[in-house]
Structure formats: structure tokens, C-alpha cells
Amino acid sequence: MTSNPALRLRPDPDSVPADPGCYLWRDSSGRVLYVGKAKSLRARLASYFGAWSGIGQRTRAMLSAAADVEWIVCGSEVEALHLEYNLIKRHRPRYNVRYNDDKSYPYLAITLGDEVPRAMVRRNPRKDGTRYFGPYAHAYAIRETLDLLLRVFPVRTCSNATFERHERLGRPCLLHHIGRCAAPCTGAISEDDHRGLVEELVRFLEGDTDGVLAELDDRMRDEAEALNFEAAARIRDQLEAVRTALAKQQMVTGRAEDFDAVALHGDELEAAFQAFFVRRGRVVGRKGWTVDRVEDIDDRALVGRFLPELGMERGGTLSREVLVPVLPDDVDAIEGLLAELRGGPVHVRVPQRGEKRAFLDTVAGNAKEAFTQHRLKRAKDFNARSQALTELGNALGLDEAPLRIECYDISTLQGANSVASMVVLEDGLPRKSEYRRFKIRGVAGQDDFAMMAEVISRRFKRLLQDSSAPPVDEHGNPRKFAYPPNLVLIDGGKGQLSAAQSALEDLGVTGIGLAALAKRLEEVYVPGRSEPVVIPRGSEALYLLQRVRDEAHRFAVAYHRSVRGKQMTASAFDEIPGIGPARRKALLDRFGSLKAVRAATVDELAGAEGISEKLARTIYDHLHSPDGGSRPGEEAR
Numbered sequence: 190m191t192s193n194p195a196l197r198l199r200p201d202p203d204s205v206p207a208d209p210g211c212y213l214w215r216d217s218s219g220r221v222l223y224v225g226k227a228k229s230l231r232a233r234l235a236s237y238f239g240a241w242s243g244i245g246q247r248t249r250a251m252l253s254a255a256a257d258v259e260w261i262v263c264g265s266e267v268e269a270l271h272l273e274y275n276l277i278k279r280h281r282p283r284y285n286v287r288y289n290d291d292k293s294y295p296y297l298a299i300t301l302g303d304e305v306p307r308a309m310v311r312r313n314p315r316k317d318g319t320r321y322f323g324p325y326a327h328a329y330a331i332r333e334t335l336d337l338l339l340r341v342f343p344v345r346t347c348s349n350a351t352f353e354r355h356e357r358l359g360r361p362c363l364l365h366h367i368g369r370c371a372a373p374c375t376g377a378i379s380e381d382d383h384r385g386l387v388e389e390l391v392r393f394l395e396g397d398t399d400g401v402l403a404e405l406d407d408r409m410r411d412e413a414e415a416l417n418f419e420a421a422a423r424i425r426d427q428l429e430a431v432r433t434a435l436a437k438q439q440m441v442t443g444r445a446e447d448f449d450a451v452a453l454h455g456d457e458l459e460a461a462f463q464a465f466f467v468r469r470g471r472v473v474g475r476k477g478w479t480v481d482r483v484e485d486i487d488d489r490a491l492v493g494r495f496l497p498e499l500g501m502e503r504g505g506t507l508s509r510e511v512l513v514p515v516l517p518d519d520v521d522a523i524e525g526l527l528a529e530l531r532g533g534p535v536h537v538r539v540p541q542r543g544e545k546r547a548f549l550d551t552v553a554g555n556a557k558e559a560f561t562q563h564r565l566k567r568a569k570d571f572n573a574r575s576q577a578l579t580e581l582g583n584a585l586g587l588d589e590a591p592l593r594i595e596c597y598d599i600s601t602l603q604g605a606n607s608v609a610s611m612v613v614l615e616d617g618l619p620r621k622s623e624y625r626r627f628k629i630r631g632v633a634g635q636d637d638f639a640m641m642a643e644v645i646s647r648r649f650k651r652l653l654q655d656s657s658a659p660p661v662d663e664h665g666n667p668r669k670f671a672y673p674p675n676l677v678l679i680d681g682g683k684g685q686l687s688a689a690q691s692a693l694e695d696l697g698v699t700g701i702g703l704a705a706l707a708k709r710l711e712e713v714y715v716p717g718r719s720e721p722v723v724i725p726r727g728s729e730a731l732y733l734l735q736r737v738r739d740e741a742h743r744f745a746v747a748y749h750r751s752v753r754g755k756q757m758t759a760s761a762f763d764e765i766p767g768i769g770p771a772r773r774k775a776l777l778d779r780f781g782s783l784k785a786v787r788a789a790t791v792d793e794l795a796g797a798e799g800i801s802e803k804l805a806r807t808i809y810d811h812l813h814s815p816d817g818g819s820r821p822g823e824e825a826r
Contacts, residue, residue, distance in 0.1 A: 212225050294312065297335060453488065477559050497526055581733060627644050
């Protein structure tokens with residue numbers, strides 16, 4: 190192709206504003222292919238309609254698939270950066286750079302929002318008033334450090350259920366007896382004094398280590414002068430624990446300064462980012478990302494795309510100074526966005542010499558190692574997935590490899606609370622955002638075939654509706670049911686397969702592969718064949734089918750248990766006079782499950798909100814009567 194195919198889409202230049210903003214390229218189905226930002230929308234869009242020979246290979250692929258372009262005007266470059274980030278997160282365009290966490294990194298979390306705060310290891314931070322330190326490369330690194338710090342700051346680390354149990358018992362747990370918890374559950378330390386311990390721990394983790402060491406040293410000397418040698422020895426051990434914890438934090442500068450350091454390493458297809466977080470001269474956390482380089486951009490532009498991602502994640506914990514290997518072109522706008530996210534000024538710079546330059550080189554070395562490991566794993570995974578999809582397409586006689594597979598499973602218990610699941614694999618990987626759950630509405634009793642027909646009918650009716658509707662709904666979100674699968678996999682045998690086939694034929698849906706995987710002998714059936722398809726045992730294709738079938742089964746069973754549990758809990762409480770939805774919720778909030786409510790004493794039941802002593806006795810008597818409540822093993826959690 191020598192002429193630019195996008196010329197047919199070129200808008201009148203006078204209709205495109207010269208203001209900053211974002212633009213979106215869409216395909217014929219309305220899906221967003223690419224989101225970009227520009228200082229001048231008119232100048233940026235004009236670059237897409239130039240000579241074909243001057244346009245990069247990946248941009249050519251995007252323009253060849255494009256069917257429309259639209260734009261959104263913004264008030265400033267910073268606003269355009271905000272909007273671009275949000276649009277990419279919402280639409281996940283195929284041709285935009287995508288940042289993927291290497292893994293779910295652990296944080297040391299201090300739940301300051303709790304009445305009695307606790308220290309814990311947590312992944313995936315939440316905005317709930319908790320203070321996070323890290324992320325760390327390994328959870329064991331946090332636990333080792335926390336174990337050392339608990340000798341000095343014996344704050345609570347137990348779960349809410351454990352805390353409440355020992356609060357009722359009036360006895361502390363083992364952690365108190367070995368000196369790792371001050372036991373606020375039993376009143377051995379007041380809540381105010383315990384919060385003071387928590388604040389000291391936070392101060393230490395923030396980097397104020399000299400003050401903690403000086404205080405401990407002074408206390409040790411005071412105890413020794415007072416001839417309290419046992420107390421002095423305990424403080425000496427605490428000092429040693431603090432020094433050991435500090436030794437685990439790498440010292441990178443001679444001064445107590447804060448900064449974040451970012452480096453990358455990659456090739457023309459992918460890249461790996463590493464970010465190290467330094468506070469008061471010590472490394473307190475690190476995190477890695479991998480990037481699919483689907484755009485034709487250099488390292489300078491790639492860093493520019495990454496910094497908003499980092500800022501959105503770190504928010505107010507972002508440092509005032511961010512070190513990078515190269516300055517992005519729009520560094521002023523990026524600094525403005527980061528300043529808004531941090532709530533204070535942010536300076537992005539490239540260190541030229543000294544300790545910071547040496548440390549950035551170390552971060553770059555980590556990025557190189559992460560990239561090497563990622564490529565080895567990616568090559569193995571990609572090759573296995575490609576082999577599995579190709580084998581599967583050939584075995585089932587499909588026209589092409591099934592890049593999108595939908596698998597359906599029914600879960601029921603003697604026809605009661607029947608539900609179904611739909612799980613999705615795209616390119617051999619789970620697409621959990623597109624999983625769906627169904628409650629069976631039109632089938633009474635145990636009829637798996639009719640249930641499967643109902644679920645397939647409902648799903649593909651939505652496909653037909655969404656395919657003829659605008660590509661986005663009234664809220665601007667893409668219609669996720671609008672994408673047809675290459676293969677529909679049924680968890681079951683010939684009967685379920687026939688039911689699904691009939692449902693598709695009744696709707697007039699064609700061009701979709703259909704197969705069933707029977708559990709007993711792992712036999713694969715397809716329409717029009719009485720005998721199962723032979724897929725070799727141990728092949729990647731059969732393993733892929735088993736994996737998606739097992740995932741559909743897991744998803745269906747989890748939903749069925751949830752529905753059944755809610756019904757059992759509701760029915761058990763509905764039989765108790767004086768218990769309505771509000772009091773039922775209060776009991777479950779207080780005790781967590783029907784089993785725990787049954788195990789509670791009358792006094793403990795009366796401690797729940799809205800439950801009087803008389804009503805507590807009624808609840809207790811009902812749940813302990815021969816026919817009261819649900820059967821053992823059927824409690825809702």
C-alpha cells in the first residue's frame with residue numbers, strides 16, 4: 190500500500206481546533222484503537238495524513254484499522270494529560286503503550302483509620318485511611334523487618350476477628366507473652382498509649398531513625414544509672430533490633446534526602462521500568478513494570494508516558510524530586526500534573542554526576558535484569574499459548590485460531606438456586622473484566638440442558654442487540670457483549686452441546702465455533718459428529734480447554750455458594766420474630782456469619798446494635814432449637 194488509507198477519514202482542517210486536547214481513533218465497531226494528546230490538535234492530527242512512507246510501521250497498522258477519529262478540547266496541557274490517562278484506563282486501546290505490574294507488590298500497611306490501628310502486610314493498596322510503606326520486592330522482607338520493629342514498637346498485628354475474640358476472653362494472645370504486642374485488646378495498654386506507639390512506628394518508617402535511636406540510648410543509660418539492669422538490657426536488645434532493621438535498608442546517599450529514581454531498559458517491542466523510592470537517603474521500596482511498546486516512540490517519549498502512570502499510583506507519596514535517564518519533551522506539563530497529584534511541587538531531572546547518578550545507574554541495571562527475565566518468561570508463555578490456540582483451531586476444524594474463547598458452566602443443587610457462569614479467554618489469557626454470572630430464570634427443577642439453552646440464548650441475544658446499537662452505552666463505556674467469540678466451549682457432554690447449538694440456531698447466529706468438554710473422560714464433542722474429537726493427552730490444546738473449563742466451574746460454584754448462602758441466612762433469620770433486614774445486617778456485621786451468631790452467648794448477642802436482651806434470648810433459643818437455623822456445614826460466610 191503506497192497511499193495513506195487514513196486520507197479518507199481526514200476532517201476539514203478548519204474544523205479541528207488548534208487548542209490542546211485528546212483525540213481518539215476508533216475502528217468500524219466503535220472500539221477505541223488509540224488515544225493521544227496534543228498541544229495543538231490541528232497540528233497533531235495533520236501528521237497522520239502525510240506521506241505513507243514517513244509514517245512508522247505501528248502507526249500504519251493503527252491507521253489501516255481505523256474508521257473514525259474524534260477529539261476532545263482541553264483547557265491546558267496538564268488537563269489533556271489527565272484526560273489521556275483516564276481514557277486509556279477506560280478503553281485500554283490496542284495501540285497505546287500498556288504498563289503492567291510485574292506482580293502484585295506487598296506493602297507494609299498501618300491502618301490508622303481503625304480505632305485500634307494494626308500493622309500488616311497488604312497487596313493492592315486501598316484508599317481507606319491506611320498508611321502504606323513500600324512497595325517491597327518480597328513479602329518476607331517486610332515480615333523480617335516488622336518482626337524486628339515489634340520488639341521496639343509492640344503494636345497490634347492481629348486480625349479483627351482475633352482481636353475481638355481475645356477482647357471477649359479478657360486474655361492476650363501469645364504475641365503479648367513474647368513481647369511482640371502490647372495487648373490493647375485486654376486493656377494492658379490504653380488505646381491512646383497504643384496509638385502513640387503506632388505514631389512512633391510511623392515516624393521511624395518515614396525515616397526519622399536518628400530520633401528513635403537517640404531516645405532508646407537515653408532510656409538505656411537512665412535505666413543503667415538507676416541500677417535497673419534488666420530494663421537496660423531489654424532496651425539494649427531493642428537498640429540492636431532497630432540497628433538490624435536499618436541495616437536491611439540500603440543507604441544510597443550520604444545526606445538524608447528524598448527522591449524517586451526511574452530507569453528503563455528494552456528493545457523496539459517491549460521495555461521494563463524500575464522505580465526505587467528513597468527516603469532520608471535509604472531505599473524504602475521499589476516496583477517494576479513491563480511495557481508493550483505498541484507505539485512508535487523513543488525512550489524520551491516513553492518516560493513521558495510513564496511518569497503520569499507513576500504519579501497516579503503514588504499520589505501524595507510521590508517524592509518532590511524524580512530522577513529519570515532522559516527528560517521527556519513535555520516535561521513542564523508532566524511536572525504540572527505530578528504537582529497536582531502530589532499536592533506540592535515536583536521536579537523531574539537527569540542527574541549528571543555524583544551519588545544520584547551512580548544510584549540511577551544501579552536502578553538501570555535492575556531494569557535490565559527485569560527485562561531479561563521478562564523476555565524469557567514471555568517467550569515461553571507466548572509460544573505455549575500460540576501453540577495451544579493453533580492446535581485447538583486445527584483439532585476443531587475452525588477457520589482460524591480461537592483468539593476469544595467463552596466457556597459456560599451450570600451450577601445447581603437438585604434444581605435449587607441454579608446459576609451459570611461465562612468466563613472469557615483472549616489470546617489464551619483470562620479476561621476477568623468480561624466474566625459474567627447468570628441466575629437461571631426460566632427453568633424449574635433439574636434440567637441442565639434447558640438451563641444451558643437459556644444462558645446461551647440470553648448471552649447471544651445481547652450480542653445481537655449490542656452489535657446493532659452504538660458502540661458505547663449512555664455512560665460512554667464500550668459495550669462488552671458486542672464482541673463475538675471465535676469459540677463457545679460448553680462444560681458438559683452431547684446433551685448440553687445440542688442445547689447450546691439449538692439456542693444459537695434459533696437466534697440465527699452463525700460463524701461461531703462450538704464444542705463441549707465432558708468431565709468424565711475429558712472427551713471433546715463438536716456439532717455434526719457422534720464420536721469425540723481426538724485431542725492427544727498432554728497436548729497444549731487439551732490443557733487450554735481444561736484450564737478454561739475449570740475456571741468456568743470455579744466461577745459458577747463460587748456464585749452458587751454465594752446465592753445459596755444468602756438464601757439460607759435470610760431464611761434462618763426470617764423465622765425469628767422481631768428480626769428484619771436491619772437487625773439481620775447488624776448481627777452479621779457484628780459476628781460475620783450465621784455460624785458465629787449461633788455460637789454467641791445471649792450477652793454477646795445483646796451487644797449487637799438494635800438487639801435487646803429479650804430479643805437476644807429469642808434469637809438464642811430459636812437457633813438452638815432442634816429445627817432452628819440452617820444445618821451444620823451450610824452456614825453463610
